[in-house]
Amino acid sequence: MNKRLLHAILIATVIVIIASCSDRLDMEDATHALLVGFDLDKENELILYSTSPVFSKNVEKKTRELRVKPQTNRQSRGKQDSYTEGVFQGRSIQVLLLSKRILQQENWFQLTDVWFRDPKNPLTPRIIAFDGPLSEIIYLNPKDQPMLPILLREMVETKNARSETVKTTLQGLHQQIREKGVTPIISEVRLKDKQIAITGTTLLDHKGKYADSLNMQETILLRILQKNTKKSVNLTIPIPGEMKIGPFHTDKVSLNADEIKVKIKTSFLKDKFQFHMHITMRVGLSELLFPFDVRSQGKELENKITEQVQMNFENLIKKIQTDKIDPIGLGLYAQAHEYSHFKKVEDHWGETLANADIHVSVKTIIGAMGTVK
Amino acid sequence: MKKYAYNEITSMQYIFLNSGIQVSVFFLAMPGKLAEKAGTDGWIALIIGWAITVAASLIVIQVMKKHPEGTLFDLIARYLGKWAGRVAAIFFALYLFYYAYTGLVEAVLLTKAWLLPQTSASTVMLLLLIPTYVIARNGLRVLGRYAELVYMISLWIPFVYLFPLKDAHWLNMVPLLKEGWKPVFSAVPTTFFSYIGFATTFILYPFLKNKQKASSAILISDTLTMLGYLFITVICFVYYSPDEIQKYNEPVVNILEAIEFNFVERMEVLFIAFFLLIFSLAWIPTIYMGVFCTSWLLGKQDHRNHLRILWLITALSTFFFIPTFNQNDRMNDFLIQIGIGIEYVFPGCLLVYLWVQDRFQWGKRL
Numbered sequence: 077m078n079k080r081l082l083h084a085i086l087i088a089t090v091i092v093i094i095a096s097c098s099d100r101l102d103m104e105d106a107t108h109a110l111l112v113g114f115d116l117d118k119e120n121e122l123i124l125y126s127t128s129p130v131f132s133k134n135v136e137k138k139t140r141e142l143r144v145k146p147q148t149n150r151q152s153r154g155k156q157d158s159y160t161e162g163v164f165q166g167r168s169i170q171v172l173l174l175s176k177r178i179l180q181q182e183n184w185f186q187l188t189d190v191w192f193r194d195p196k197n198p199l200t201p202r203i204i205a206f207d208g209p210l211s212e213i214i215y216l217n218p219k220d221q222p223m224l225p226i227l228l229r230e231m232v233e234t235k236n237a238r239s240e241t242v243k244t245t246l247q248g249l250h251q252q253i254r255e256k257g258v259t260p261i262i263s264e265v266r267l268k269d270k271q272i273a274i275t276g277t278t279l280l281d282h283k284g285k286y287a288d289s290l291n292m293q294e295t296i297l298l299r300i301l302q303k304n305t306k307k308s309v310n311l312t313i314p315i316p317g318e319m320k321i322g323p324f325h326t327d328k329v330s331l332n333a334d335e336i337k338v339k340i341k342t343s344f345l346k347d348k349f350q351f352h353m354h355i356t357m358r359v360g361l362s363e364l365l366f367p368f369d370v371r372s373q374g375k376e377l378e379n380k381i382t383e384q385v386q387m388n389f390e391n392l393i394k395k396i397q398t399d400k401i402d403p404i405g406l407g408l409y410a411q412a413h414e415y416s417h418f419k420k421v422e423d424h425w426g427e428t429l430a431n432a433d434i435h436v437s438v439k440t441i442i443g444a445m446g447t448v449k
Numbered sequence: 450m451k452k453y454a455y456n457e458i459t460s461m462q463y464i465f466l467n468s469g470i471q472v473s474v475f476f477l478a479m480p481g482k483l484a485e486k487a488g489t490d491g492w493i494a495l496i497i498g499w500a501i502t503v504a505a506s507l508i509v510i511q512v513m514k515k516h517p518e519g520t521l522f523d524l525i526a527r528y529l530g531k532w533a534g535r536v537a538a539i540f541f542a543l544y545l546f547y548y549a550y551t552g553l554v555e556a557v558l559l560t561k562a563w564l565l566p567q568t569s570a571s572t573v574m575l576l577l578l579i580p581t582y583v584i585a586r587n588g589l590r591v592l593g594r595y596a597e598l599v600y601m602i603s604l605w606i607p608f609v610y611l612f613p614l615k616d617a618h619w620l621n622m623v624p625l626l627k628e629g630w631k632p633v634f635s636a637v638p639t640t641f642f643s644y645i646g647f648a649t650t651f652i653l654y655p656f657l658k659n660k661q662k663a664s665s666a667i668l669i670s671d672t673l674t675m676l677g678y679l680f681i682t683v684i685c686f687v688y689y690s691p692d693e694i695q696k697y698n699e700p701v702v703n704i705l706e707a708i709e710f711n712f713v714e715r716m717e718v719l720f721i722a723f724f725l726l727i728f729s730l731a732w733i734p735t736i737y738m739g740v741f742c743t744s745w746l747l748g749k750q751d752h753r754n755h756l757r758i759l760w761l762i763t764a765l766s767t768f769f770f771i772p773t774f775n776q777n778d779r780m781n782d783f784l785i786q787i788g789i790g791i792e793y794v795f796p797g798c799l800l801v802y803l804w805v806q807d808r809f810q811w812g813k814r815l
Binding site for chain 1: 562563566575579616618620621623624627689690692693696702703706707709714715717
C-alpha cells in the first residue's frame with residue numbers, strides 16, 4: 077500500500093515537471109531567417125536585412141525579405157517579429173552578408189556579440205562581403221536560381237573547395253580578429269550585370285575594416301601561402317614573348333597545381349623580420365594557347381612559368397604590405413620563432429609586417445603535359 | 450571481520466569512479482582558466498599538477514594501508530580517539546556535500562545556459578536529482594557499475610573533438626615556455642581543480658576487492674584524468690588563439706559549434722545533454738559518500754534515510770535560492786582552497802603523524 081502511494085507521488089511529480097518544461101517552440105510559430113545582412117544608409121544608420129523561407133501553399137514567392145532599422149542586432153528581432161506571423165529565429169542563419177559601407181567602419185564586429193553570447197545561435201554562418209548596397213542583391217530574387225541564402229552558401233562551399241575563395245564562418249572570423257598575428261579574410265560577392273557572382277575575397281584589417289579585395293587567382297595564391305589549399309588548384313598565367321593573335325589571349329597557359337609544398341623560414345635581422353618562403357609546385361598543363369614543343373623544350377617553359385608565378389606571388393605580397401595587413405598569418409610564424417621580438421610589436425603587427433623583408437622563391441616542375449604534345 | 454564486504458568494488462570500478470569524480474563539471478572551463486594563467490604553456494602545468502596529485506594519492510593509499518579494513522574515520526578513531534574520528538567525519542561530510550552541491554549547481558547553470566534557458570533552475574535541479582537518488586540509494590557497487598557504464602558509453606567523445614583539428618594552428622604551441630617557468634607554476638594550483646576528488650579513496654579503500662592493486666589503480670585513474678584534460682586542453686589551444694580562448698566561459702563547448710554536419714545542427718547542444726551523464730559522476734558518488742559519513746557518525750548501517758533528508762533539503766532549497774554564475778565561481782574558488790587543504794596537505798600530515806606514532810610507539814592504546 078505504502079509503495080503504491082510512493083509510486084503515485086513519483087509519477088505525479090514527473091508529469092508536473094515535464095509539463096513545466098517551457099523551452100519548446102512549434103514550427104509554425106517560428107520564422108527562420110537563413111540570411112542576415114548588415115548595411116548602413118546615407119545617414120549612417122544601421123539597416124538589417126533578413127531572408128526567410130515561406131512555407132505556404134498559397135504564396136507564390138518562396139522567400140520573404142525584411143528590412144528593419146534597429147539600433148542593435150538583438151533589437152532587430154523584435155522589429156522583425158512585427159512583420160511576420162511567427163517568432164523570428166536566429167538558429168539557422170546560413171549566411172551573414174556585409175555591405176561595403178559596413179566594412180568601412182571600425183568595430184562593426186561588435187554587432188555580432190549576440191550570436192556569441194546567446195548560445196541558441198549558431199556560429200557557422202558564412203561571412204560574405206558585398207560590394208555595394210545590400211538592397212540591390214537582397215531583392216533581386218532571380219527566377220532561375222535557388223533562394224539567395226542557399227545560392228550564396230553553396231557558392232562559398234564549392235569555390236572554397238577549389239580554393240577560389242575562403243569559407244570564413246562567424247567563429248573563424250572571431251578567431252581571425254582576436255588573433256594578433258593574422259588579419260581576417262572573407263568571401264566577396266558582386267553583382268555583374270544583375271548576376272550574382274563570387275569574385276574572390278575581401279581582406280580586412282585588425283579591426284575588421286575593409287582593406288583590399290583579391291580576385292580569384294590572387295585568392296588561390298594567398299591560400300597557397302597559407303598552406304590551406306584543398307585538392308589541386310588552377311592558375312592561368314601569361315607567358316611573355318608569346319604573340320597575341322586576334323581578340324584571343326593566345327599568350328596564356330593554364331596550370332593545374334597539386335603537391336604544393338611551402339616552407340616558411342622566419343628570422344629577425346637588423347631590426348626587421350625576415351621571411352623566406354620556398355614554394356615547390358608540381359604542375360600539370362591543362363591548356364596551352366600558343367604552339368610550343370613541350371617535350372623538347374620543357375625546361376624552358378618551366379623556367380618561364382616559374383618566373384611568372386614568382387612575380388604573381390611578389391605582387392600579392394607587395395599588395396598586402398601596402399595595405400598593412402597580414403592575411404597569410406606570418407605573425408603566427410613570427411610568434412612561434414621570434415617570440416620576444418613579436419611580443420613587442422604584436423599590437424601593430426600590420427605595420428611591422430609592411431616593413432619586413434619577405435622573399436619568395438618558387439620552383440615549378442611540369443609533371444604532366446596532358447594528352448597532346 | 451570484513452565490515453564492508455557486502456559492497457565490494459573491483460579495481461576497474463574504482464578507477465572509473467575516482468576518475469569520474471575528478472573530471473566533473475570543471476572540465477569545461479579548464480582550458481580557458483589555464484590559458485589565463487599560463488597562456489599556451491598551461492598544459493605543462495597540468496602535467497606538474499598530475500605528478501603532485503599522484504604523490505598525494507599514493508600518500509592516501511599509504512595512510513589507508515595502516516588500517517585496511519576500515520575507512521579513514523575508523524583509522525582516526527583507532528589512533529586518535531573516538532572524538533577525533535567524529536570530527537573528521539563531520540569535516541569530510543561537509544566537504545563532500547559542498548563538492549556535490551557545487552557540481553550540481555554548475556551543471557544546472559550550464560544546462561540553463563545552453564539547453565533550457567526558459568525552464569526554471571529548480572525544475573532542472575529536480576530533473577537532475579531524481580536519477581541521483583535512484584542511483585545513490587543503492588550503495589557503492591551500483592555506483593561503481595554506473596561509473597563504468599558512463600565511461601564506456603563516453604568513449605566516442607574524443608573522436609568528435611578531432612573534427613575541429615582541421616582548422617588547428619599548431620604554431621600556437623611554440624615556442625615552449627613563452628614567458629618562462631613562472632606562469633606555468635602559477636597555474637599549477639588551478640590544475641588541482643581537475644584532480645581533487647581522489648580523497649574519496651579514504652572512504653572507498655575498505656570496499657576495494659583487491660587492495661594490493663590500490664596503488665596502481667589510483668595511478669591509472671589519475672593518469673586517465675590527466676590524459677583527458679591534456680587532450681582537451683591541447684585541442685582548445687591549437688584551435689583558438691591564445692587571446693581568444695579567454696573570451697569564452699566554456700571553450701570546450703564552444704569548440705563544438707564549429708562542427709557542422711549536414712544532418713544535424715548545433716552539435717554542442719547534443720553534447721551538453723550527453724555531458725550531463727559524465728558530470729553526474731561528480732555529485733552522485735560524493736553525495737553517497739557524504740551520507741555514508743553521516744551514517745557512520747550515528748553508527749547506522751543504512752544510509753538511505755540520510756540520503757532522503759539531504760535530497761529533500763537540496764530540492765527544496767533550490768526553490769528559494771540558486772547561486773548565480775558569479776557566486777558559483779566564488780564557490781568553486783572556495784572549493785579548491787579547502788580541496789587543497791583536505792586532499793593534499795591533510796594526508797601528508799596524517800602520514801607523518803602515523804609514522805611517528807608507530808615508530809616510537811607513543812600511544813600504546815591498542
